[in-house]
Amino acid sequence: MIEDYEEFTSRGSTRESAENHYFTDALRFSARNWATEDAVKMTSDHLASFAKLMSYNVPSSALFDDEEQSRAYAESRPSYTEEVFHTVVEFCRESSPDLSLAVDVGCGPGMSTIGFATYFQKIIGVDISETQIACAPRNIPNCEFKVGCAHNLQFITSGTVDLFCSGQSFHWLPQEETFAEADRVLKPGGTIAIFGYDLSTADVPEVQACIQKIWMKLIPFYPRDCIQALHNLHTRNLPYPDQTRTDELKLSRRCTVQQYVDFMKSTWPIRAHRLAHPGEDMLGDIASLLTEALEKSEAGNDFLVTWNFYIIMARKPRN
Ligand SMILES: C[S@@+](CC[C@H](N)C(=O)[O-])C[C@H]1O[C@@H](n2cnc3c(N)ncnc32)[C@H](O)[C@@H]1O
Numbered sequence: 001m002i003e004d005y006e007e008f009t010s011r012g013s014t015r016e017s018a019e020n021h022y023f024t025d026a027l028r029f030s031a032r033n034w035a036t037e038d039a040v041k042m043t044s045d046h047l048a049s050f051a052k053l054m055s056y057n058v059p060s061s062a063l064f065d066d067e068e069q070s071r072a073y074a075e076s077r078p079s080y081t082e083e084v085f086h087t088v089v090e091f092c093r094e095s096s097p098d099l100s101l102a103v104d105v106g107c108g109p110g111m112s113t114i115g116f117a118t119y120f121q122k123i124i125g126v127d128i129s130e131t132q133i134a135c136a137p138r139n140i141p142n143c144e145f146k147v148g149c150a151h152n153l154q155f156i157t158s159g160t161v162d163l164f165c166s167g168q169s170f171h172w173l174p175q176e177e178t179f180a181e182a183d184r185v186l187k188p189g190g191t192i193a194i195f196g197y198d199l200s201t202a203d204v205p206e207v208q209a210c211i212q213k214i215w216m217k218l219i220p221f222y223p224r225d226c227i228q229a230l231h232n233l234h235t236r237n238l239p240y241p242d243q244t245r246t247d248e249l250k251l252s253r254r255c256t257v258q259q260y261v262d263f264m265k266s267t268w269p270i271r272a273h274r275l276a277h278p279g280e281d282m283l284g285d286i287a288s289l290l291t292e293a294l295e296k297s298e299a300g301n302d303f304l305v306t307w308n309f310y311i312i313m314a315r316k317p318r319n
Helices: 002-010 018-030 037-053 067-076 082-095 130-134 175-185 205-221 224-233 257-265 268-276 282-297
Strands: 101-105 122-127 143-147 161-167 186-197 242-246 250-256 302-315
Touching (some): 067 257, 082 161, 082 186, 082 302, 122 130, 130 143, 175 186, 205 282, 257 282, 257 302, 268 282
Parallel strands (some): 101 122, 101 161, 161 186
Antiparallel strands (some): 250 302
8 A cells, every 4th residue: 555655665774776776767767857856865765665675576478468458558648749750750761761661669559650650651560468459540551550579570571661669668678689670670771769758747746746656656566677678768879879869858638537547557567566466456546645635736626747758769870
């Protein structure tokens, strides 16, 4: 329960270890918009406690195939703005102007895929999860969705892809193997693009305090290699020298408590937490805490949620 966690952390350890750094660094990247000095310090203390607490770690392969969660994912995750797709396409067009084929790995139900359909002759979304692919749209003629692994795209001929992208999924993928597969399928001059968003911020301070508390409970339920990859996104270098990144874009939308709870339902740490603690109603706790915070704030029935967005892009050399 979230209250138990507060009691625990108030007497928690601040022991430093490499593992603790994974958690704090992941949070520093994912919640850099929260990061007042106090918040980071508090976070560091809390996460040190959690790292010690957590002997249980769910393998990521157990997380992805869940029909209810995939439906929540399709319905409640933020959509990407046109600016996101446009930024990636303009970078790609400079050195691979055909725009004949794009591949989106870890595509989920397709929110990172479909915005490219207006630019590319064909785009293929690939995801390891059957339930995520089952929720992807079927009515976009030049958009195809397939169940498969990001690092094993046998159905794509070498050297035929203009854009290889990964939206909000790169931290879940086997990094080096995925780069190797991108290198195989990309044309010379083709682009690899990794993009995604961080933990959200609410414009109502009482709600934001609550959201921070919830995420500090959930961060340890990310698999360890995923946390490590999130940390690396801070300074991630793609395998090609001609590369760029932007951290300027944002996604935002107004949410009621129920809409925010639905969004949380789509997150993997919630699923991992449920597998680890089947008797607990984490989503019910989140709903109660947010309702109480919003009532206290007198801000009305909803709040503005903002996600910071990053895009990292690089071009495969021509020779
Ligand atoms: C957070 S979701 C991102 C979905 C979507 N691209 C978006 O922008 O919201 C991460 C996705 O990566 C998928 N995934 C995890 N490991 C994968 C792998 N090795 N190959 C392909 N997809 C994978 C998961 O099933 C999940 O749908």
